[in-house]
Amino acid sequence: MSYIVDGQELETDGQGYLLEPDWRDEVVRVIAAAEGIELTDGHWAIVNYMREQYREHGHTPNFRNMLKDMAAVLPGCDSKALYDLCPLGPAKQGAKIAGLPQPLGKGGY
Secondary structure: OEEEEOOEEEEEOOOOOEOOOOOOHHHHHHHHHHOOOOOOHHHHHHHHHHHHHHHHHOOOOOHHHHHHHHHHHOOOOOHHHHHHHOOOOHHHHHHHHOOOOOOOOOOOO
């Protein structure tokens, strides 16, 4: 599987995660469409959060940390709201839509 963005083919792993991060907003639009997600402001908040965490820490947060941090960004954000935005798992699907490699860690990092 791969994505074509602006005429460029982006390499992915077997589950559709980019092998290398790509920070372009068009990448987000292409991957979200492939995931069947119509982007909202909430999705963009997740994308920006995931990208910021990846830049700062070299990986994306687990769901528990994501939930805590997103509650400060999106008023009223809870686990249901995050799953409404990313039904296949906010931490994993959020990283995919953000154009980041697959999160492989588990537990409290």
